[in-house]
Amino acid sequence: MYHSKITGLGFYVPDNVVTNDDLAKIMDTNDEWIQERTGIKERRHIKRGEDTTTSMGVKAAKIAIERSGVNNDEIDFIVFATISPDFYFPGPGVALQKELGLKTIGALDIRNQCSGFVYALSVADQYIKTGMYKNILVVASEVQSLGLDMTDRGRGVSVIFGDGAGAAMLSREEDVTKGILSTHLHSEGEYAKELAVLAPGMGGRWVTDIIADNNPEDESYFPYMNGQFVFKNAVVRFSEVINEGLQANNLQVSDIDMLIPHQANLRISQFIQQKFKLRDDQVFNNIQKYGNTTAASIPIALTEAWEQGKIKEGDTLVLAAFGSGFTWASAIIKW
Known part of the structure; x- marks a missing residue:
């Protein structure tokens, strides 16, 4: 193994x-x-x-x-x-x-x-x-x-x-004892349309429909987000999947050296930080500079944190994400 x-x-x-x-x-x-x-x-x-x-x-x-x-x-x-x-x-x-x-x-x-x-x-x-x-x-x-x-x-x-x-x-x-210790993946398709781009899609408006209608008021091919609903689900699922990863590895919150959350919204990250009672130096955020870069946000943040010397050999890292799907996930890493 x-x-x-x-x-x-x-x-x-x-x-x-x-x-x-x-x-x-x-x-x-x-x-x-x-x-x-x-x-x-x-x-x-x-x-x-x-x-x-x-x-x-x-x-x-x-x-x-x-x-x-x-x-x-x-x-x-x-x-x-x-x-x-x-x-x-x-x-x-x-x-x-x-x-x-x-x-x-x-x-x-x-x-x-x-x-x-x-x-x-x-x-x-x-x-x-x-x-x-x-x-x-x-x-x-x-x-x-x-x-x-x-x-x-x-x-x-x-x-x-x-x-x-x-x-x-x-x-x-x-x-x-080093590297990725575990990963944890989840989804809940019941709420897929609460954060989605609905078109073009085979089950709805396809490219030919959009072209034929030529409707400037059509919003189906722009992102839609039920902001408050997404926020409420995100803070719950973030917490759950972080705890799941810790429990799978017999770790405590106090063992976290660095949490790198998906950069969706600084307010979500701050909520999670407060809930887990983590210090500022235990959570890395850079959404202030780059916004939400979706799948790219965690590797961008991870790289910046490492470049800035905030991740050291032997550290316990937690990566956590939540987004459209809904999907959410975490990874526990021993650096």
């Missing part, structure tokens, strides 16, 4: 900084309103023609690969998490394989929204634990800005999201 260990981390965000004041120029909002509700001060948006979901993933992956010391020909598999692929199909995993010049290894696309990176990490972890693969590249990348309703109508959602990518190299670890 093996464990998998993160041996390299990297992230990339576009250069284009979009502040709350910038958004106030194109929709009825303001810096105070956004910060009060979300904690966000600014986010990054790509510029068309400069970045894509794949290109950002490639840039993050190159950093993670270099830091891991793993050669390209030693990479056995790719797991790519996103809800904003370059194409409707194929997914970006194969495009990443091409751009990195990797051999004809498998590429798996994960579509689990804000929980995507933890789900991807869990899949890669199981492949390594069973001995099937030795080195797996896990990437999460999102371009949300091009799919947002940047008008007064969409302001409640559009001010939240940003673009970016994060990556991790998972490698075989024979010391089973």
Whole structure:
């Protein structure tokens, strides 16, 4: 039995900084309103023609690969998490394989929204634990800005999201006291439409329907979020899945050296921090700078925390996420 260990981390965000004041120029909002509700001060948006979901993933992956010391020909598999692929199909995993010049290894696309990176990490972890693969590249990348309703109508959602990518190299670890100790995955499809983009979709309005109607009032292809309902569910599920991970490993809250929550809303993170009575130095947040980058938020935050020296060898890390689906997940890691 093996464990998998993160041996390299990297992230990339576009250069284009979009502040709350910038958004106030194109929709009825303001810096105070956004910060009060979300904690966000600014986010990054790509510029068309400069970045894509794949290109950002490639840039993050190159950093993670270099830091891991793993050669390209030693990479056995790719797991790519996103809800904003370059194409409707194929997914970006194969495009990443091409751009990195990797051999004809498998590429798996994960579509689990804000929980995507933890789900991807869990899949890669199981492949390594069973001995099937030795080195797996896990990437999460999102371009949300091009799919947002940047008008007064969409302001409640559009001010939240940003673009970016994060990556991790998972490698075989024979010391089973180190690496990923456990992962915990959940879903509740009953509430799928409470946070969703409904079109285009085979069960509803398809591309041909949207084109035929040519209706500028159609909101079905923009994100919808029942904000208060999502918030109430998120704080419950975050708590449950964190506790589940701790209990599975006979750990206490006091054993947590660093909690890295999905960067959905600073108010959710603060609620969880207060509930678990964690110090500021035990929780890492960067949503203030990048907004909600969906699947990419945890690897971006994880990389920044590591780069800033806030994660040290022997630390116990907890990753936790909640998002559309509903899906939620956690990972317990001994660094």
